[in-house]
Amino acid sequence: MGVRDYVEKNGFPGVLLGLSGGIDSALTLAVAVDALGRDRVRALMLPSIYNAAISLEDARTMAGMLGVRYDEMPIDEVVRAFKGTLADELKGLAEDATEENIQARIRGTLLMALSNKYRAIVLTTGNKSEMAVGYATLYGDMAGGFAVLKDIDKTLVYRLAHYRNLLGRVIPERIITRPPSAELRADQTDQDSLPPYDALDAILEAYVEDLLSPAEIVARGYAAADVAQVVRLIKINEYKRIQAAVGIRVTPRGFGKDWRYPITSAWSEWKHLAESQSR
Amino acid sequence: MRIAIAQLNQVVGDLPGNAARIVDAMADARRGGAQLLITAELSLCGYPPEDLLLRPAFLASCADELARLASRVDGLTVLVGFPELGPDGRYNAVAVLRDGKVAATYRKHCLPNYTVFDEQRYFTAGVDPCVVEIGGIRVGIIICEDVWCAGPAAAARDAGAQLIVVPNGSPFHTQQQALRKQVVSARARETGLAIVYVNRTGGQDELVFDGASFIVDGSGAVAQQLPAWQDTLAFAEFDGAMPKHVRGDLD
Secondary structure, three states: OHHHHHHHHOOOOOEEEEEOOOHHHHHHHHHHHHHHOHHHEEEEEOOOOOOOHHHHHHHHHHHHHHOOEEEEOOOHHHHHHHHHHOHHHHOOOOOOHHHHHHHHHHHHHHHHHHHHHHOOEEEEOOOHHHHHHOOOOOOOOOOOOEEOOOOOOHHHHHHHHHHHHHOOOOOOHHHHHOOOOOOOOOOOOHHHOOOOHHHHHHHHHHHHHOOOOHHHHHHOOOOHHHHHHHHHHHHHOHHHHOOOOOEOOOOOOOOOOOOOOOOOOOOOHHHHHHHHHHO | OEEEEEEOOOOOOOHHHHHHHHHHHHHHHHHOOOOEEEOOOOOOOOOOOHHHHHOHHHHHHHHHHHHHHHOOOOOOEEEEEEEEEEOOEEEEEEEEEEOOEEEEEEEOOOOOOOOOOOHHHOOOOOOOOOEEEEOOEEEEEOOHHHHHOOHHHHHHHHOOOOEEEEEEOOEOOOOHHHHHHHHHHHHHHHHOOEEEEEEOEEEEOOEEEEEOOEEEOOOOOEEEEOOEOOOEEEEEEEEOOEEOOOOOOOO
16 A cells, blocks of 8 residues: 555556565565566566576566566666776776676666556665665665665565565565575675674564664674664664665564654664673 | 953864863953853753754753853853753753852743754743843843843843843844844834843754854944854953944944
8 A cells, every 4th residue: 555655646657676586685676576567567587697697587587477477688888988987097006896886876766767668667676775874875776766665674574575476476485484585796795794684674663663672682602792883873874864765664663753863863772782891 | 331242163072172162262262251151041051952942961961061151150250041941841041150159041932843943843932031130230041032122121120120031042044133133123123122142153953053243232233243153252342231332244
């Protein structure tokens, strides 16, 4: 209902979204089709060399199962052109998030181009866990008009995917079972840079919804290093969240009007944790 | 009486840093012979702290920092703004620090909830006036929005105040400096009391604070003007409860 009303009441003819072969875009697509019908939904796969073959297979399979229009638009040529233009600036510097974000931003630019041309709104596919810790690219996968899963953490994304498949299978099983990855460099998984999602989501809930301090969360049995990392990431990504698309709120405290934190702030609770532990 | 006005660029959430800046101002104020040092609204935690106010650990840290700061106060009275967690709610408060402790607390009456303000999300309204005697003068304290309503200044006068001081967190906009003068002058004329208006400086996300603190006499005429857009510690001379007029400019 949230997606349907946002699209219809604001007069959009339909929606489009980028599929990645991962669970977030799969669930977003399923919700969009349930809300709007397959004729008003377009899915695009914008693969790079870092996308596994199974990501493309699964994206195709899912689009086929739902019967939505599906197109593939490889981005490698555009990536080469970007890197060519930046060659002098990048020369001699190690590859890092810069190159990863270029891919995400190319995808964002292409989706927004289609949005402009066909008037369809772009649905972003990031979940609450990613929004919390800033595991998303500003003007990249964050580019778009409406964030369907903005208040759904990764753990709940999995549960909802299971639930949706119980009502009728629309999400290929492999999308649900494979380890999550942004696929922005070789052999990347989310757990390279984040704690496991079950710990991450429990820490998030304790900090964001229950307003506990890092010390109180550690007392609940979570690793101090994980708690410090998550709380720090929440704090330093305030600037990113404030620029994110609006989305549907379903928890007692989402990252919308019920989360009004200063971006400019020296309140760094995770440091208190480090201090109390070193004593 | 001599009053020191600290127009500071406090950082939201930087409790030790903000306290250190107040301690520096205290030293300057004492050296300059001031009996009272005034800082801006929520000067201990920075303004506006927004949803940090909902976190119990933040409020507890503010209380600890205030106690530490109070223990360093000696030889003058210092007004420090802080979020107070009371038994029945959170308050936007000013602590009167004196002789190493919190001698009194004023809780803001009027909580703005329009334009960029959402203080009713965080705070319970105070109801009592707060008048403290400093250098033989009875000084009434009110906070920011309180001066934009008629009640709190009148309540301070009725409670015996001979002079009113107002710590503020008043963000700049193109008409703001004129509006503040208009409103504060009106309060001065209604009560017949001089008013010391103290504002913070600096940027905080989408807000900029211009400082531009000033003093009006009991007729509402500007007696002293502090510069805009500058951190400063300024002294104001009083003859009894009457401010001495000095030349000054907004810059």
